[in-house]
Every structure is written in C-alpha cells, then in structure tokens.
Amino acid sequence: MPTLPEFYTLPPDDRHPLLLSAVLAQHAWHYPRNTAYRNHCASRDVGPTIDENDLARVLRPTAQTFKSYIAELGTPFPQDCPADFARWVETQLSVEIAPERWAPLRRRYGSLEALLAALEQCFAGEGWRIATSSGTSGRASIMVRDADTFSLALDGFFLGIQHAWGIDLETRLIFVMPRQTRIAMAQAAYFGTEKLGYVARGLVDYTIPFPAPPDIIRIRTARTLRPGVRGWLEQHIAAPLMNWLGEHMALPRSIRATADLLRRCAATGEKVMLFGAPNQLHGVALALRETGGLTLPPGSLVGTGGGMKEAYPHTFAEIRRDIGATLRSGNGPITVRDVYGMAEANWAAFECPEGHHHLPPWLYAVALDATDAIIPAPDAEGILAFYDPFGGGALFPPFFKTTDRVYLINGGPWYDPARACPCGEPTAYIVAGTIARADLLDESGCAGQV
Amino acid sequence: MAIGEVPMETLTAEGYWIPRALRERVLEGATFETTWGHHARLVAPGTPGATGAVWPRLTDAGRRALWDGLRAAPQAPVAALEAALQQVARRLADPGDALCGAVSTLLPPHTGYPAAMLGFAFGFFQELALTPLARMAAWTPPATVRRGFVPLPGLPGAVRFYPARLGAWLGKGFARPVAPPRTLVGFASGNIPGAALLIALLGQVLDPRPAVIARNSRREPFFTPLLLGALEEIDPALVANVAVLLWDYGHADGPEGAVQAAVLREADLVLMVAGDTTIAEIEADIHRAGATPRVHRHGHKISFIAVARALLTPERLSLLAPLAALDTAIWDQNGCLSPRLHFVEEGGRLAPEDYALAVTEALRAISPRLPGGLVDVRRLHARFDAFHALAAGGRATVHSAYDDPFLVVVDRRPYDARTLAEAINDAQDRTVIVRPVPALAAVPRDYLRRLPAGNLQTLSVALDSRAPEFLPFAGAAGRCGITALRTVGRAAFPGLAYSWDGLLPCDLVAARPAGHYTTIEFDDALAQIAETAARVRGWLAQG
DSSP states (O other), X not given: OOOTGGGGGSOHHHHHHHHXXXXXXXXXXXXXXXXXXXXXXXXXXXXXXXXXXXXXXXXXXXXXXXXXXXXXXXOSXXXXXXXXXXXXXXXXXXXXXXXXGGTTOOSOOSSHHHHHHXXXXXXXXXXXXXXXXXXXXXXXXXEEEOXXXXXXXXXXXXXXXXXXXXXXXXXXXXXXXXXXXXXXXXXXXXHHHHHTTTTTTTOEEEEEOSOBOHHHHHHHHTSSXXXXXXXXXXXXXXXXXXXXXXIIIIHHHHHXXXXXHHHHHHHHTOOEEEEEOHHHHHHHXXXXXXXXXXXXXXXXXXXXXXXXXXXXXXXXXXXXXXXXXXXXXXXXXXXXXXXXXXXXXXXXXXXXXXXXXXXXXXXXXXXXXXXXXBOOSSEEEEEEEEEOTTTSOSXXXXXXXXXXXXXEESXXXXXXXXXXXXXXXXXXEEOTTOOEEOOSOOOBTTBOOO | OOTTOOOOOOEEEEOOBOXXXXXXXXXXXXXXXXXXXETTEEOOTTOTTOEEEXXXXXXXXXXXXXXXXXXXXXOOOHHHHHHHHHHHHHHHHOTTSHHHXXXXXXXXXXXXXXXXXXXXXXXXXXXXXXXXXXXHHXXXXXXXXXXXXXXXXXXXXXXXXEESSGGGGSSSOOOEEOOOOSEEEEEEOOSSTTHHXXXXXXXXXXXXXXXXXXXXXXXXXSHHHHHHHHHHHHOGGGGTTEEEEOOOOXXXXXXXXXXXXXXXXXXXXXXEESOHHHHHHHHHHHHHHTOOOEEEEEOOXXXXXXXXXXXXXXHHHHHHHHHHHHHHHGGGGOSTXXXXXXXXXXXXXXXXXXXXXXXXXHHHHHTTTSOOXXXXXXXXXXXXXXXXXXXXXXXXXXXXXXXXXXXXXXXXXXXXXXXXXXXXXXXXXXXXEEEEESSTTHIXXXXXXXXXXXXXXXXXXXXXXXXXXXXXXXXXXXXXTOOEEEEXXXXXXXXXXXXXXXXXXXXXXXXXXXXXXXEEOOSOHHHHHHHHHHHHHXXXXXX
C-alpha cells in the first residue's frame, strides 16, 4: 500500500481503484468491530459487505456522530456519568476494551477536562488523545484518537502544509492559539510541531496566554449551561467575566505577544508562518498597522484556519486584505492562505495560489445532492463528504458527511484533466469562496419555529 | 446539480390581478417586472424549470385610478359568489379545463408542491361555504362568551373568548360594532397557495364590501389571480372590488417605501398573513406612514394533535391513523395547521408505539398519492440519525425506515423548555414526533403552557367530545392560546367561518377587548372523525 507522501505522485486514474477498494475493505473491517457504525449501517439496511453503490449510505454526519453522547446519555455533561460515557466511547471505537480498563474512573468529575484527562490516563499505553470540536454551540464533539491514528493525523496535516505551503523545518511557527487546548486543530498543531522537532529547536510559539479547556469554552459561549443556580451563575457571572477577561486581557496580550514576535523575526531575518483564526489575525494586523506595518523575511506566510465561527464585524475578504496591507514579505504583501478542516477529519485542505482548497490525494472526496446521493460528476455542488481509508486510522471508520456546501472539482473517481487546478496540483479541490455552512434548520412560511 | 446544464424553456404568467374594467386605465404608464421562482425559492432569470410572475409598478395616477375604481365597484350578493366559487372549483378539479391546466402548469414548479397535492387540496374548494362565513361576519357574540363556550350560529361547535387582560371579564358589554372597513389591505404569505384569495373572500362577505387590495406573495403568485379571473368570467361584479398586486416594502426611504406608505394610509383594516418578522416590518411601516388602520395579525403558528386513549383501539386506530398521516403530509408540514407533536395518551388498549406504527403505515400508503414537494431529504436524514442516537440511549423509538420520505418517532426524553422547542422545530419535512402523555390534561399543563401563547393555533383532536373531561380540556387548551380545536384529518380543509388565529369573521366589523377566540369545530368529534375517515378512505380507494 502506498504511504501518504506517495499518493502525491500517483496519477489520478491509479488513485481511484486503490481508494475505493480500501474504503470497501475498511467497511468490512469496522462493521463487526464498531457498534455505533454497525448500528448506523443497520438503520440503512447496510450489511457487513458493500459495493460502490452503497458508499453514500455508510457516511455518518460530522455534526452528530461524536456528539451523540448527548442524546444517548441524556446530558451534555458526561463528567456527571463517567461510566455511561465510557460505554458510549466504547461503542464508538473499533477496538475491544476489557471492562477493567475503565475501573480507575471515578463516579463523577468536576469538569469535562478532568474526565477526558482521566480517560487519557486510563489508556496512556495506547497513546489516547482526546480532541474536541470548537464547541461554539456549547456542545462539543468528542473524538478519541490512539497513538497510531493521531500520528497519521499529524503526518497528514504537516505533509499537506509542507507540500502546499512550502513550510520547511527552518520556519518559525507562530500560532495565535492557546498551547493547552483540546480543540482539534490547535491540538494537532501542538503535538505535530513536537513530533517534527520544531519544539525541540525552539521554533514554536503560542501567543494566547491562557488555556482553553472545553469547560471554559462552554461557559464562555453561554449556550449550554448547567441547570439551576449553577447555570445562572455561569450565565450571569462566569460567562460575562470570562468574556471580559478574554477581550481585555487575553486578546490584547495575545496581540502584543504576536506583534513582538513578528518584529523580532523581522529583525533577525527568521522566516515565519503565522497561523490563527481570521478574526484573531485581524487584530494582530490592525495593531501592526498603527505602527506602520511590518516587513517579514521572504518565504513568510500567514495561514488562517477555523473559519468565521463567531459574529465579527469584518468579512473574511476584508481581513485578508488588511493582513496583506499590513504585513509584507520580501518585496510584496505577505501571502495569506487558508486551511479548511474539521475536528472529525485527519486531514486538512490547504489553499493554493489560485485560491482553491486542495484535498489530500489519499482522500476520497465527493459532494452529495439534496437527497444525500453522491453526485457523479467532476464538478459537483453539494454537501462535502469524504472517506479517508489511508489517513483516517483504525479506531473508527473515517467516512463522514460534513455540514458544508461546496463546489467540488475532480472529486471521487470523476477526474477531468480539463478541470485540473491551474496551480498544477492534480488533486480534488474546493473552488475558491464556495465553502458555506449548510444549516439544517429553516423556517417555512406561517408554520412557526419556537 | 452539475454546472453547465442548458436552461430549459421557462414559463411566465401574471402574478397580479386587476378587474378588467379598470385595467387599461390603471396600467397606463406602468412598468412591468418579472419575478422568477423555483421550488419556493426566488431564482435568477433563466434558471432551468423556473416560472416567472409578471407584475406592474403602477404610476401614482394608476394607483389612484385603482382605488377609485375598486371603491366604486357594485355590490354583489354573497350567494352569487358562493355559487360561482363552486363552479370555479369544479373547473379546478377538471383535468380537461384550461383553469386546471394553468394551475397545474404554473404552481408545481414555482411552489415545489406536486400537482397531486394541489389537486387534492383544491378538490375541497367545492365545499367552500361563504354563507356561514357571512353569517359569522354579521354575528355579535354574547358577553357570556368570556366565561364559557357558547354555540355558534348555524355551525357545529362552540366558541369561547379568552381575554388578554383581567379587566375584560368585567362589564356587561363585550364586542361593539364598528363601521365596516372601506378599504381592506391584505398581505398574503405564499407558503400555501390561496392566502390572498382568503383575504379577498373575507372582504367579500362584509356589507358593504370594501375595496380590497391584497399584496401577493412572490413565493406563490399565480393561484389567486387565476381564480379571480375565473370568477370574473362568470360575473365581473363578483370581484370588481378586488385587486391583487405586488409591491416591495420594508424600505423606509425611496420609492418602495413611498408606495407602501401610500397603500397603508388608504387602509381602514390591514390583514397580515405572514411571518412574525414580516408583520413587525409592516407594522413599523404603518407607524412611519402615520396610518391608523385596525390590524389583524396572522403570524407564525404551531399546531398539534392530541389523541385520547379511548381512540387507541384497533378499530378506531385504523380510522385515525390515515387522518393523522394526512394532516402531516399535506403541504409537507409547511402549514400553520400542520401538527408538530402528536400527544398520545397512554393507558389505552393500544400504546403510543402502536399509534406510531399505524401512522407509519398510513404515511407509506398516502405518500405515493401525495408525494412530497418541499420535503428536505437531507434534513430528514439528519433527524433520522439524531433520533437513532436517542434510541440508542433508550429515549426514543424510530418507526420509519431511512428510505421513507417521512420520519415517525416516539420521543420519550424528559422535556425541558429547550428540548420542547427543539422537538417542535424538528417536526418538519413530514416528521411525526409522537409524545406519550399520562393523560390529555398534561398537554395544556406541561406543554402548551410553556410555549408562546401568541404562536399557538390548532389542536387537532381524536377523542370523545361527549366525555365530561372534554370541555375542561378544551378550556385549558384555549387558556394556553390554542385558537381552534378540530378533529384530526381536517388540516387540509379548515373551516373559514371559525376562529382563524383567534379572530372570528365578526372581528372584521367589531371592536372588542384584546384576547383571542377559541373555536371547537364539531359537535360530535367521533362522528366527524368517522366522516372524515370515510372521505379519506374513498379518496385512497380511487387510487
């Protein structure tokens, strides 16, 4: 089987049969081992073996799969029922777990962070790392990855970042993120830079000074609260205080620290990749603009990720414009590139010079139409779905449909050379500017919504 | 959709209606625009499959000529209009008739509702009775309507008034007549065809008839003009006082704002059938225009089904399940009458799970005859998965299959305010959420009471109305804000003469304290259920 890097040199026509057969094989492997997946398939009359015609039916929704603990447990606070949560975790994984492995768990934990840390401790031998989604709804997806799966994810991310953006091991990486967090993208950045040696050589900085555990994120968003007095305190005391601290302490300190680092790199000639959420990088750019901007060494780059999750008074295009106007690299505006990913994915799609987001060549990516059927065409506008048989690991079947409507080119087996990206990368890609969240709830006429 | 499809030939038709006698003068100097729609969405011109509604932007002189002409229209007897409506309804049901052909050609692509559903719904137009509506418009409810249900004049059922403020219970008087509106301005939603026609018909039963201008909906602009045209063919006097137009609003400044202000200043009564946000915009426009009409609001509504344990027997469930399925399927649950939760009383010979199973089978039988048009399959699948996750935790049961074009679940989660709202909002796209309750009394006490009273509408019931607990139950539902109790299976054909969102036809010509009417639309619920079931059986048997 090809390694992930080798996929870059495989012609598209050779990729498809490899990917398809791997997907079918992975289904057959996971089906008997993964309870949640098996139940999902059974609800769609899908059995232990499938063919190409069944592919759409095995997809699980990213919006629900690793949040289903809330429905099954009846609470968004699994720290209140660790044993039940452990049972849920077990159903999500394609490995058998001896009951005694859960024995060290306490009856309750004071926080979700404490529960997740305890689980990681129980399975330290397997190298468990538990990540969450950004949790802006207050209800976070929770994903377990073991050492192998996590390592694959890191390989995938950093292979992509090196291939697409030319980031080498000499580049200083400045992340406008907290070092301590379970948010998947930031967690991957932390452990990936560690694995690749950036940390050992002192080439990594995290400029958000405070940790961001899932409980803090939940309370700050103030959308999922504890019942009773505790919830009142969260909503009326804790959330406003945290947000005030964030806005008046963490954010200014982060911006100052980032700007200082950038100035230092400019002075020492150290090329930089500055990475963060668009609105946070915008704050850095605006701060630097007040002092006339900054010129960074050639080869420096700004990477954005995470999308615009919270309301912000400026558009993505405005943010990029302001960054490009403030930061220069070499003789021109700094290159600004975006990355698209999600917590459930072991991959990321990096923006090319043409503005398109390229999916990794080891991914089988398709778009779904309004009936959740795969659109069999090289240009397809629909909901993005993916199968990641080589990069997704063996802990759970990496077959998901997202909540993002995209315009996908050359996805699945439908490769049309005439539609290949002008950047020269012969992989499937999402057309610039076409990623849009497809919310599932809608109002219809006089039938109201509560 | 694959990019690069060649656009197909597109259809256009008038999305407005002006009496023939006034057209030439009113339209002089007007410019025309076309709004394109496809499957309930506004789309760009040339979109494959789209239909275009043409409508005029009138000049000031044209608008003045319209008002003058509508106000000078002769009166016409309600009986004549009723007879003409039945004639038109027969034409609608005749596949060989040009009217049926026009409706079948224009509405399905524009609205997304398939011809089969439209045909089914319009088939009941023949029962549209204006005489009871006129009678109700002329009725003065007794003051006792504040304290209990009172019979309706010449109609099955009863009505009760629930005041919004405590003082309204006091005093001898209740409603006092006001001068009939000289001008009625209506704003019609387009989620279900015919709102503009309904507004027009309400005006037609008043004496004297007002000038009626209905602001049409871009989402469904064809049906009312087509029907008014058909009525005019029979006798122009029947609809000489009515116009249906499109104009923009919500813009305080500029020419659109001026048109809206001009229209509103002419109105004695504004009747709004729209979403809550749109109603708020229009009311802001009324204020800005300095207009002072009376206002009737028909905003966002949620409705429910309640099933008593007495109906959960094999014999009665076989009657009831197709009716509940029909209520769910019609208009793809997009109507204000569409039930969101089905409250099913436990302790009967059969259980709520049996009810769910029966409704599932009924929906499977009905779906080919009433195929969905606006069912969002993706959302349906997402709900299917969400309820399966609940089922894994023992909190729900999923009865329908992944490939069913609907969803039926029994939801046994504990409901707080958030989950209740989530469940209600989830009941779209032909989603039946069965909610077991220990007794029907729990429905108003534990559910309806926790919802915004102003958004409650219909409680479709399957129960024995002769049982002593019925009236207290109806009273409790009314106190929560429910404005209509009817029997299951009648969401497709509501009675115009009854309470419409808490307003009776007599409210068009009466002033009364703030509050709402709740009507019971039957004398004997079981008998009416049996009658409806027989009709639906007959329809299904036609195959």
